[in-house]
Amino acid sequence: MRSIRQLECAIVKGDVNRATALTGKCLREGLHPAHIIEQGILRAMEIVGERWKTYEYFLPNVLVSAMATKLSLGTLQPALMRVRSRSAGKAVAGTVKGDVHDIGKNIFLMFLEANGFEIIDLGIDVTPESFVKAVRKERPDLLLLSCLYTVTMHSMEDTIIALKKAGLKGRVKILVGGAPITKGFADSIGADEFGMDALDGVKKAKELTTERTAGRKKSGLEP
């Protein structure tokens, strides 16, 4: 247990090298990879998230912690493959048609990945048709839509309309975000949730994925 607490601490502090070394140590001590993720990495990210919310941590600290997490997960990857542990969820993401801004989206995706999500990033200026195609092919839990301009907000709605037409609307949870996006706008276009910033987005992504899994269980779609 001591190593896992040290790992949590290294990630919170953003000590990248120590976090990687401690992940290896945890594995050598025989800890299960899923246990290392839940008790070490995810707990660390929760602390980082709390510190971000209370203005104790800012972008530089959070980015370094996310980097430490990513490397730690990389170290766990071979062991994870062996035990076939499930990811936190699968997400298709992109900046909507007409918009080319991806700084916020990329930071958000880095956090999401650090929280164990599998990401398929379609990049920028993504058409509704491309989103539909990716949702059909990848069968993700989440669809993540981003934009910076008010001018391109309507492309989010176009994407959701295209999903409805393709009969995919209820099959994926839609999370939207970006500077001009509000809860009211997200509701008005039929999105399932809205992320205020990168870390709020991670929280919402987790909630939506949990809801979805619970829904599946309830409907008997998944054992």
Add this chain to the structure above:
Amino acid sequence: MKEDRIFQERRARINELRAKNERLTCRERALMSVKHQEPDRVPIDNWMVPEIQKKTMEYFGCDSYNELLDFLGVDFRNNYGPSYVGQSFKKHPDGTVEDLWGVKRKTVVYGKGTAHQGSYSEVAESPLEKIQTLEEIKKYDHWASPEWWDYSKVKADCQLYHPRYCVINVGDRMDRTAQLKPMMYLRGIQQIFIDMVMNPAVVEFIRDRIIEYFVTYNHRVFSAVEGEIDIFMMGDDIGGQTGPLLSLDMWRRYFKQGFKTYIEIAHTYGIPVMYHTCGDVRQFIPDFIECGLDILQSLQPRATNMDIKKLKEEFGKDITFQGAMDIQQVLPLGKPEDVKAMAKYALDSAKKGGGYIICTAHNIQVDTPIENVVALFETYHEHGNY
């Protein structure tokens, strides 16, 4: 100016209010306000994307942008500094062009195929992003040089607007006097923030090259213009929508000294300084004041902690504010009455005692309805008088 009846009618309200309110020249009005004195009305600055400039010119029947600024009662005129006479910027086969710092830029179009299409010049590739060590960064040979500029015409450029208008030396959006912004362009946004924690020596090295350049450059600009610049503007975005991007401690560690140096240079020449940053920077304001900053721009009203009423109450005696008009929701998505309420609130909250220049918190964006632009300027004149 087109004199058809329809245009005369559209211009009538602003013309009538201005005739009633104005007694001073634009320059007198602006400089009084910066000195925390009440002029005849609150000075007006204007930021618009070119597409909105055109739309507004067409609506009011103006033949040029200068004619539009004149009609709207905009008190400031921008000076973009000296002319570039260095080597021509390297063009690459992928359509990108290298800038002053060797950063590849490209023109990107947004809202393609819609009625709101527009374009911005953006960074395509940061040359130092993939470099691992300080030693390798030290070998980089594309630092900008103050020798690449012809400073001889800036004075005449500024004089064109004097004595009537207040001249702001704004520089170019991409090359404005700054510290963090060129670092972001050179090193990439994520990497430079990571460096602030992991590689302080890299941050300090890049920062010092940038400061060295701007110190010499600005000395040369200010000495060449011989008093013809009224306000010097620098800009570095350190605020986000829900809080600062970096902590106050980190800003003090890396950027406070450079910030102060830039201000002191302008003050040596008797020029007040305006500083642009988007986002929530409330907790930095006491340090800005301590460094001698005269004007804080842009007071992004949808960012947390940036309510103009509270800021004026807390800091209004020590610093002038510029901005506070919301381009994220109210202007593009609100109704004219929302725009009027927003402008009236800012004027009522901040005009007392001078020290307020009204303006949008950034460029008025291309999807803003013309009725909202009209409502904005009419309210400036309706409620801006003293």
